[in-house]
Amino acid sequence: MSSHKAKKKFGQNFLVDQQIIADIVSAIRPEPDDNMVEIGPGLGALTRPLLKRLNHLHVVEIDRDIIARLENDYPQEAASRKLTIHAGDALAFDFATLPAPLRIVGNLPYNISSPLLFHFAAYTERVTDMHFMLQNEVVERMVAEHSTPAYGRLSVMLQYRFYMEKLLDVPPESFRPAPKVDSAIVRMIPLPIAEIAVKNERLYAQIVSAAFGQRRKTLRNTLRDHLDEAAFAELGIDSQLRAENLAVEDFIRVANYLNDRV
Ligand code: SAM
Numbered sequence: 098m099s100s101h102k103a104k105k106k107f108g109q110n111f112l113v114d115q116q117i118i119a120d121i122v123s124a125i126r127p128e129p130d131d132n133m134v135e136i137g138p139g140l141g142a143l144t145r146p147l148l149k150r151l152n153h154l155h156v157v158e159i160d161r162d163i164i165a166r167l168e169n170d171y172p173q174e175a176a177s178r179k180l181t182i183h184a185g186d187a188l189a190f191d192f193a194t195l196p197a198p199l200r201i202v203g204n205l206p207y208n209i210s211s212p213l214l215f216h217f218a219a220y221t222e223r224v225t226d227m228h229f230m231l232q233n234e235v236v237e238r239m240v241a242e243h244s245t246p247a248y249g250r251l252s253v254m255l256q257y258r259f260y261m262e263k264l265l266d267v268p269p270e271s272f273r274p275a276p277k278v279d280s281a282i283v284r285m286i287p288l289p290i291a292e293i294a295v296k297n298e299r300l301y302a303q304i305v306s307a308a309f310g311q312r313r314k315t316l317r318n319t320l321r322d323h324l325d326e327a328a329f330a331e332l333g334i335d336s337q338l339r340a341e342n343l344a345v346e347d348f349i350r351v352a353n354y355l356n357d358r359v
Pocket of ligand 1: 107108109110111112113136137138139140141142143157158159160163185186187188203204205206207209
């Protein structure tokens with residue numbers, strides 16, 4: 098087949114550094130019987146070594162040219178049902194149709210990485226772990242601790258549900274074409290349902306959005322529709338602080354307090 102021209106609209110930056118690819122696969126530690134799905138297999142940089150270690154692999158890919166290429170490159174795997182190709186948008190894909198417990202991996206298209214993370218978060222009960230390549234700046238925000246510059250809505254919305262760890266820095270020259278940004282591999286392990294302390298996830302999301310909506314303002318301002326001074330005092334939270342100063346546990350306490358009060 099002719100060579101594939103990378104498409105910007107699909108966030109196509111293909112991994113070419115064999116050492117990095119090997120490091121990613123060893124961090125994932127695939128076991129033959131794992132139920133695994135790869136998002137955006139592209140030209141197969143990760144697909145190939147994963148298929149070597151797994152009895153079966155699902156992939157979800159949006160680009161028709163790439164799908165044709167995968168069918169051409171892996172005729173045996175596709176025929177023997179070792180590889181199942183799902184053509185379509187991962188953002189619209191129902192991961193509940195795949196066997197559980199599921200492991201999700203992928204070098205994600207950076208232009209849709211946050212919506213993808215939130216989409217995967219809907220399936221945490223079925224998921225063992227997830228390993229993703231993302232923009233390093235996004236990974237830093239995911240794992241950031243409170244009162245640090247990278248801490249924000251993404252940190253608070255993911256940390257109450259996942260244990261997360263940055264595993265590996267990946268420089269631009271590991272890809273073709275090279276992205277303009279640094280990348281990193283992150284591991285996300287869903288917390289057991291019993292350990293998720295948030296009682297009302299919609300209310301939690303609402304409080305987090307309100308608090309970070311105007312990052313520079315005090316909580317007294319941003320949460321004025323939800324908490325008065327007496328409520329701040331009862332919670333033991335200084336209303337002069339800003340959202341970035343509140344730990345995830347504090348956001349959980351605020352949301353649960355409001356949930357119990359109504
Ligand atoms: N896994 C390959 C690698 O590491 O070289 C390719 C990674 S590339 C950064 C992202 C891949 O995701 C591309 O193959 C792209 O076509 C695919 N993709 C982009 N948007 C997608 C979407 N919404 N759903 C599924 N796949 C998508």
